[in-house]
Amino acid sequence: MDVSLETSSICIVDAQGAIQREFKVESEPEAMAAALMGTGLPFSRVGLEAGPLSQWLHAGLAKAGLSVVLLETRQLRATTKAMPVKTDRNDARAMAQVVRTGWYKAVHVKSELSQALRALLSGRKLLVAKLRDLDNGIRGLLRGFGLKVGQVSEAAFPGRVRELAEGQAGLEALMGPLLQARDAVRTERERLHRLVLAALRDDDVCRRLMTVPGVGPVTALTFCSAVDDPTRFSRSRAVGAHFGLTPRRYQSGETDRVGHISKQGDSLARQALYEAANVLLTRTGKWSALKAWGLAVARRTGMRRAKVAVARKLAVVLHRMWRDGTEFCWSREVIAA
Template identity: 55%
Template structure:
């Protein structure tokens, strides 16, 4: 007899429910959220597992890798789909959630999620840490500006390089205030130094990666965008068509259709927030700062004339994602003119 299992994962413990093919509960138990402890429960010879499901979350990649290496038929399932399925239950408990996930596995009503490779996870961690340091440094700079404004001291327009020099100039004649600001400047300096180290790691990775260098032939696409894209997509072959990348990154409009009513809304904003933001920034650079003319910029400019600049940038961000995927699959550089452009682009 075939068996199915659902895992409801939390930080400390994981609720496990095992069903047979008729839907009968064979076993319910809690185990420590560690691959070895879960394997000890699931590797029992009494079970003949067809599918094991766990919901995507902070621990899911680590647990998925451990269970998959043990030879278990584990699947990581989409969070929103799972939430909609479990919403029908009157009481939300870990036990009920594990039961619901096990039922999803049994009736084959689930949407699998791609679990990234270890290399892509490391790249993603690097980009996340880099962004975090950058945001904290900018937050301290803004706080310093706000504190000084209370004393009538205006920092004005100044770049990151000369920021510290400008602040010291403003508080030079205010010893009490200067001591306070110096502590913030010291914290900012440390954050900026560590940010520089991580940014150098990004540049080193991109320099040695042929795919990233290929993607950077597109105007507006720099090292951070290229590295983030390869880390997000991970395996390009998992998309049958390049156009499928747009919806996965949340860059296509929502559609709400019922009967005679059909509403097209804003973009769905599902998927990876960081990648979507980076593609939006790359589209802005291509549309406003890129000096060299290309068919892609001309296409975006025509949309801007008809629909407005903001919609043109979003449309360009989506098309950038599609083009980058096609270039990655084909191994071709960016075509600046339409003469050599493939018909599918």
């Protein structure tokens, strides 16, 4: 199924790859299930490309008794690129052959709780970004008149802006609505942050992960919602690669190049781990073997690469703590994890 917002293209093939049916249907799980069942054909697998609607459609089709798999987007892109003409119909044909041959990587379908937590974290991040945009926009407008806000706290920002605009009627009229909008965004951001803290109160796993230096409520909840089920990783070292924190590599013949990190997987979790690594290396006062290891990497390769390395190590440590039910070890034993 090649899914779009309004309609989806469906291609059904048999075990030999011959096309049996092709049609379009409304992008609703009930309509899709009815269309497939109406063909009277037995289905061994139904493939959906991972996307914004995929988990909702997956749940509806699975409820109808169909064996549904979510397909990794990057892998499918490599398949459809080989086709000279790109249409929804051709994409559905390519996906059908990928599902038939088994040449695909199935994407983990998260639980409803993890999806709800991810939505909460994404909403909070959106308001954080909008608040930052408002602050920067206000600073830029004032700078055009030679007025510099300088370094002030978040709470003192409105007072400083009003002080600078005082006596200039045009600026006062402009800054009033902007500051009111800023106050509204800040209030709602705090409301969402309280919901994040409330979600942590009854979550023993997240509270245990917060014993790691640099890992706060947002990072712990982001990591848990991204991993969802720790048993789906056979080795803790695979978690760092899953979040795109390991280098790319190109090896062919005599050529062997190691590049930057892949940046695949959950970008929200990768960002949270990087921020936790930054706090661990630059703000945490208490010493630990993990911090000593990170600072040693920083001396060899620079602080920026050290933060990425520590972020990858944090992913490994957090997953191992989750699997084993242990707390953070401040001694060198943490490096062996």
